[in-house]
Amino acid sequence: MLTVIFPMTLGAAALGAMLGWASVRFRVDGSPLIDEIENALPQTQCGQCGFPGCRAYAEAIENGARIDLCPPGGEAGARRLADLLGRDPPAPGMEEPSPQAAVIDEQRCIGCTLCIQACPVDAIVGAAKQLHTVVGTLCTGCELCVPPCPMECIQMKAVTENIDNWAWKYPVFGIRRVN
Amino acid sequence: MFRKLFSFKGGIKPDTYKAVSTREPIGIAPLPSTLIVPLHQHAGGRAIPRVRAGDRVLKGQCIGEADGWISSAVHAPASGKVLAVENRMAAHPSGLPTLSVVIEPDGLDEWACLHPLRYQALSPEKTRECLRDAGIVGLGGAAFPTHAKLSAAKQTAMEAIVINGAECEPFMTCDDMLMRERAEGIVSGAAFFRELLDPKKVLIGIEDNKPEAIAAMSEAAKRFGSDFEVIAIPARYPAGGAKQLIRALTGKEIPASRRSPEMGVQCFNVGTAYSAWRFITFGEPLVSRIVTLTGNVENARNWETRIGTPFREFVALGHPGHDTNGFLMGGPMMGFEIPGMDAPVVKSSNCVIAAATSLFPPPPAEMPCIRCGSCAEACPHELQPFELYRFARVKNFDRAREFALDECIECGCCAYVCPSRIPLVQYFRFAKSGVQARLREKEKAESARSRVERRKAREARAKAEKAERLAAGAQASGMDASKKTAVQAAIERARQDRETIQAGNANDAETGDRYDEGQPR
Amino acid sequence: MTHYLFIIVGAVLVNNVVFVRILGLCPLLGVSKKLETTFGMGAATAFVLTLSSGLCYVIETYLLVPLDIAYLRTLTFIITIASVVQFMELVIRKTHPALHQVLGIYLPLITTNCAVLGVPLLSIGKRHDFVESLIFGFGSSAGFTLALILLAGLRERTDTADVPLPFRGNAIALVTAGLMSLAFMGFAGLDGYQ
Numbered sequence: 096m097l098t099v100i101f102p103m104t105l106g107a108a109a110l111g112a113m114l115g116w117a118s119v120r121f122r123v124d125g126s127p128l129i130d131e132i133e134n135a136l137p138q139t140q141c142g143q144c145g146f147p148g149c150r151a152y153a154e155a156i157e158n159g160a161r162i163d164l165c166p167p168g169g170e171a172g173a174r175r176l177a178d179l180l181g182r183d184p185p186a187p188g189m190e191e192p193s194p195q196a197a198v199i200d201e202q203r204c205i206g207c208t209l210c211i212q213a214c215p216v217d218a219i220v221g222a223a224k225q226l227h228t229v230v231g232t233l234c235t236g237c238e239l240c241v242p243p244c245p246m247e248c249i250q251m252k253a254v255t256e257n258i259d260n261w262a263w264k265y266p267v268f269g270i271r272r273v274n
Numbered sequence: 275m276f277r278k279l280f281s282f283k284g285g286i287k288p289d290t291y292k293a294v295s296t297r298e299p300i301g302i303a304p305l306p307s308t309l310i311v312p313l314h315q316h317a318g319g320r321a322i323p324r325v326r327a328g329d330r331v332l333k334g335q336c337i338g339e340a341d342g343w344i345s346s347a348v349h350a351p352a353s354g355k356v357l358a359v360e361n362r363m364a365a366h367p368s369g370l371p372t373l374s375v376v377i378e379p380d381g382l383d384e385w386a387c388l389h390p391l392r393y394q395a396l397s398p399e400k401t402r403e404c405l406r407d408a409g410i411v412g413l414g415g416a417a418f419p420t421h422a423k424l425s426a427a428k429q430t431a432m433e434a435i436v437i438n439g440a441e442c443e444p445f446m447t448c449d450d451m452l453m454r455e456r457a458e459g460i461v462s463g464a465a466f467f468r469e470l471l472d473p474k475k476v477l478i479g480i481e482d483n484k485p486e487a488i489a490a491m492s493e494a495a496k497r498f499g500s501d502f503e504v505i506a507i508p509a510r511y512p513a514g515g516a517k518q519l520i521r522a523l524t525g526k527e528i529p530a531s532r533r534s535p536e537m538g539v540q541c542f543n544v545g546t547a548y549s550a551w552r553f554i555t556f557g558e559p560l561v562s563r564i565v566t567l568t569g570n571v572e573n574a575r576n577w578e579t580r581i582g583t584p585f586r587e588f589v590a591l592g593h594p595g596h597d598t599n600g601f602l603m604g605g606p607m608m609g610f611e612i613p614g615m616d617a618p619v620v621k622s623s624n625c626v627i628a629a630a631t632s633l634f635p636p637p638p639a640e641m642p643c644i645r646c647g648s649c650a651e652a653c654p655h656e657l658q659p660f661e662l663y664r665f666a667r668v669k670n671f672d673r674a675r676e677f678a679l680d681e682c683i684e685c686g687c688c689a690y691v692c693p694s695r696i697p698l699v700q701y702f703r704f705a706k707s708g709v710q711a712r713l714r715e716k717e718k719a720e721s722a723r724s725r726v727e728r729r730k731a732r733e734a735r736a737k738a739e740k741a742e743r744l745a746a747g748a749q750a751s752g753m754d755a756s757k758k759t760a761v762q763a764a765i766e767r768a769r770q771d772r773e774t775i776q777a778g779n780a781n782d783a784e785t786g787d788r789y790d791e792g793q794p795r
Numbered sequence: 796m797t798h799y800l801f802i803i804v805g806a807v808l809v810n811n812v813v814f815v816r817i818l819g820l821c822p823l824l825g826v827s828k829k830l831e832t833t834f835g836m837g838a839a840t841a842f843v844l845t846l847s848s849g850l851c852y853v854i855e856t857y858l859l860v861p862l863d864i865a866y867l868r869t870l871t872f873i874i875t876i877a878s879v880v881q882f883m884e885l886v887i888r889k890t891h892p893a894l895h896q897v898l899g900i901y902l903p904l905i906t907t908n909c910a911v912l913g914v915p916l917l918s919i920g921k922r923h924d925f926v927e928s929l930i931f932g933f934g935s936s937a938g939f940t941l942a943l944i945l946l947a948g949l950r951e952r953t954d955t956a957d958v959p960l961p962f963r964g965n966a967i968a969l970v971t972a973g974l975m976s977l978a979f980m981g982f983a984g985l986d987g988y989q
Contacts, residue, residue, distance in 0.1 A: 099864050103871070106858075110878040117882050121889035138719035140726055148726065181825070181832075216722045217729055235722050258314070260714070261368040262707030265669075266700040642957075668955045 369613025443605025837940030848932025
């Protein structure tokens, strides 16, 4: 009996020791994967995933967080992450993201700069006691500037289709009756 | 003289329907009741409006200034009053509004003061600038600013400029008629291009189904000797595509990743050469163009039409039949349905076709792809449309790009020959739009990320500076012990005072602090 | 020499690990979505399978048989293979980052692959010697790679085809694999054995 237990224990301990040693000796810091994950995220910095910013979410994903937590990325974004990480694609039925941008009601803005501090992407310009405005093309639609505004003068408006972002539609043809 | 003609692969031979609109000479379209001149008629940046509602403008006066190098100016097509500068329906498949100048003509048709361009006395840079400010853009359909095409590549010597008079689209005859009637101007315009680009040869390519145009152009080109060659090429769609024509005349193949000057060739439409000639000779900016009006109309003809003429008034010239169920802008292969008759004629409108069921029967039902490969044989770019279709259909744009989706010129040959009658071009347009949208998104994400990083760095720096200041302050006060105790006592008093203040005010103090750090400086 | 050739032909075609022995189906379904990834997976499997076949032969002959504890074979093999592959992954990640890019992400996947345990067990059942074990291990992984590449090519097709909704994804992949399995039955007898 001992002749069996002894070599088996010894072998297991040796293998364990080898792995333990290797994980210290061959430690690699940082993962190139995080940058790639971050690149696949839409960079709205909205925090709707529950992590502070896209970088933080990328790190969390690398450590095993779910990939379908990013509403602005939508299903397409989650599918890109699944492809990148070799994980299962997200369950269908995620909401399609609707692009939006913040608009400041210039009549009511008092120039308190609170929204400027809240904006993670520096898309709001203005100075203390001066009128603020959102640079439309830079706004990612994260909504982080809405709650701090004391005058409630910031509204999210859907980005409408214009001649510059218009895209050809998927070809769909009506079904005709043939008798 | 014999000359080796190269050929491009694929292509189709659809019925041309061209004779009907060449029976009468080019007519001058009457002045419309209003002119709607969009400020974005060309590739590149939108022109900046230079007039306001209520202004009086003269014909040829600049109403929109070029914004950047790849842009072009826009001019008033008639004298009159500016009614508004506002969003109007664009001559674009979407029918979405675009900023336009609405002009009510006063009927006097009074020209602004014009000066011929003495380009011999000017530097090439200045000449190109003048062309930009004259609004000269490619009239073949893409409306790419011409001045931006008039600089040779630094490394490669210019071998040839190709003047495109192939006009391969069915129905369209505007270039044909222009060559028949105004060959002299076209050739002179080409000579002007030659001076700027300094190529060895000027090759004028015309499809061999336009013998009158070939004769007229040959006659006009004689004046310039053997450097100018008029070459008849076999009529086959899409011989008029810039890349196909260059291939046919010079044997050079231009990949999507390179621009043609890098290969020593540049291509211009005959209409472009003509309007450039009008500008250098008379100082006239681009305010009108030849538009073919054909299809289901009583009077098919080419009209010299002012830019900005609403389609409603333009098509009335041809008396469209009662069974007309829509109008196409551009040819039947690559054109699109005009979204509304209030949209105006623009610099890229070469042809308007009245559609009727008898002319264009409704498309038959799409059947599954059987991978027969007919489309690959017809493709003038040697792509594999059936593979592109497979990935475009399931919206897998990355894989479609691996099969060179970006090289597709949307000529429609594949859809024309498809036995399953799949509208392939519509799928490719959809996929290309998807690729564009994805690129835009990516660019936006990239810029957002760099701004986030800069912001974080700025905040960290502000924090470090503040800590430094505090440390320096503490050190300075350490020198004088009595002063230090006094300051300590003051701080203590302030703290006690603060503690008595309610929490709401304390929050205010905190936000004030944050404001310091977050301010851009 | 022909003897070794028969072992390889037998392992690749006649007794293909995937299609005939039905081993290693999880990585087959997991990695056969794109053609490019199958090459990395195939290379990693070849490495691990050859290594584990040799290693298991050594353990069997010099540890389990002398100590008369052959009944602990499964346990011992699993632990040894898993540890060694894990160890190799750590080493490669540090010393050859480029190679790790290609093989690295698949190595942990393979440690828990039943083919990696099944092939050494089969090899011992067939009473192979050391060289034969190595060749059998390599041949089996070549068979696995072949199956992976074939299936990935077909799946790229079915992914863009109009597959009925309940059959989408793994269902149609398994139907395809089943049909290919039938086709592989046609190789029976090619390896010179009955």
